[in-house]
Amino acid sequence: MPTSNPLIGLRDIIVPSHPETALPAIGWWILYGAIIAVIIISMMAFYLYRKKRRLQRIALKQLNDMEQQQASAQAVNTLLKQVAQAYLGRDQVASLTAQEWFVFLNQQTTDQLFSKSLTESLCLALYQGEFPATAEQIQATRRWIKKALPPRRRRSQ
Template identity: 35%
Template structure:
């Protein structure tokens, strides 16, 4: 029996093929990579667009903290409104029409109720006591009305 085992033919060891490599990638992987890149680009563009859209509001909020006079504050409100609304619509508004426009952008009107106070603050030589209230109204309008909501914009037009 031992003689039979020695008569076996000498065989070379088994040769296995190389394991598959990662490259070149299959088309599914390329599609996944392209989809992720396009998705990240879209998200970045949306965030950049939103930041640019809110830039005027943030600037107005920052500047509002430094204004102490109602005339300066209402001018800042007009400038902020010009950034978001059509110039042809805003530039022609004066007096009650201007305050009605401001109130139309808010859920609770605050400017028409203080119309006489605004007129005193803007055109009187003597300072008024309610300056803080008027400044708060302007700050409230910037916080609540900007940027304009679509439903409010279409309700005006």
């Protein structure tokens, strides 16, 4: 019995040709561009948001430090005036004193954060030297910094 080799009838292995390196369709390029644009715009918006709120974060941190150190009402009012001047401009804020100052602060928000009794106690405390700020005064200041800053654009009426 002659044994014949069954592999003799096989042909050589055919190596496949190299795949073509065609670029993706135009739709994919548009999709990639749109995704990159959305990412860049989101990053810019987040950066601007953080930049706009930076002074607010610093002021709240200083107010927390003042609360821990039991700072005077004058120091709390000074911080409030510095923050208002930084956001709203010196020409609007610098000339305001006593009652006018607190009326101006209340006009910057929709809420009446500084009540009449609180305004009177703050006005008295401003001229009494190192009178410590009360918890109510610090809370009103904190709420004002959070609600009024940064100022929103007001529509022309």
